[in-house]
Amino acid sequence: MDLKAQIQLLIDNAPQDGVTPQLVTAIAPVLHAIAQKLRHSQYYILQNMEQSWVLTTLSNRANPQLEKRVIYAFPTIQDVPHRSSAGLDPQLIAAPIPVIHILFQLVAMEPVDSIVFFETSGIPTDSIEVQRTDLQHLIQQQLQQNRVKKQIPPDIA
Numbered sequence: 162m163d164l165k166a167q168i169q170l171l172i173d174n175a176p177q178d179g180v181t182p183q184l185v186t187a188i189a190p191v192l193h194a195i196a197q198k199l200r201h202s203q204y205y206i207l208q209n210m211e212q213s214w215v216l217t218t219l220s221n222r223a224n225p226q227l228e229k230r231v232i233y234a235f236p237t238i239q240d241v242p243h244r245s246s247a248g249l250d251p252q253l254i255a256a257p258i259p260v261i262h263i264l265f266q267l268v269a270m271e272p273v274d275s276i277v278f279f280e281t282s283g284i285p286t287d288s289i290e291v292q293r294t295d296l297q298h299l300i301q302q303q304l305q306q307n308r309v310k311k312q313i314p315p316d317i318a
Contacts, residue, residue, distance in 0.1 A: 162203070164196050167261035185265075187307050191299045196260045199289060200280045204234035204263060205241055205255040214266075215253060216273060229274040231290075234263060237282045267293050268300060 162170070168189045175181040196202075207215035214232050221227035235241050241255040260278075267276055273293055281287040 162259055164193055164202065164261060167196075167202070167259040168193060170259070171261060171265055188268075188300045188303055191296070191303045192261050192264045195264055195291060195296065195299075199260055199278050201236050201260065201278075203257045203259050204236060204278060205238055206232060206234055206258050206263065207241065207253050208256050210252055210254075212256075214270075230272055232267075232270075232273055232276045234258075234260075234276055234278045236279055240279060240282050240285075264291065264296065267291065267296055 168185075172182050172185045172189075175185050209215065216230050216232060218228050218230050235255065238255055238257075263276060267273060270293065275290050275292040278289045278291065279285060279287065280289060
């Protein structure tokens with residue numbers, strides 16, 4: 162599914178509360194711009210049986226007090242780590258999720274610091290990290306730009 166279709170699906174599935182579809186439409190350019198920098202239209206994310214995404218806590222080797230919580234997004238089902246305990250756990254599944262939906266979910270995932278998108282199958286070092294705070298900042302900028310545009314009267318001349 163291409164990125165525009167993913168955005169439309171997100172808008173169509175948004176709660177019809179008079180606000181959310183417009184909000185998704187407003188932030189769509191940010192989601193689209195980031196998704197275009199990634200190589201795949203969908204990624205595989207490890208989930209538990211309740212469909213919660215598996216979170217991995219990483220510690221800084223030099224300073225173990227520094228931690229960050231990430232979710233891994235794999236380009237193919239074959240890239241999901243089967244050797245790890247996560248890959249062997251029968252309570253976990255790797256689900257294909259459209260990239261726009263992953264980015265949209267990241268905005269609201271408070272315990273998550275970033276999502277690491279593995280870009281090349283079989284090469285775990287080829288990855289792009291999207292930090293939640295960076296994404297939130299870009300969305301805030303987009304919403305402010307939309308607000309300014311709406312305040313300018315169409316008959317300004």
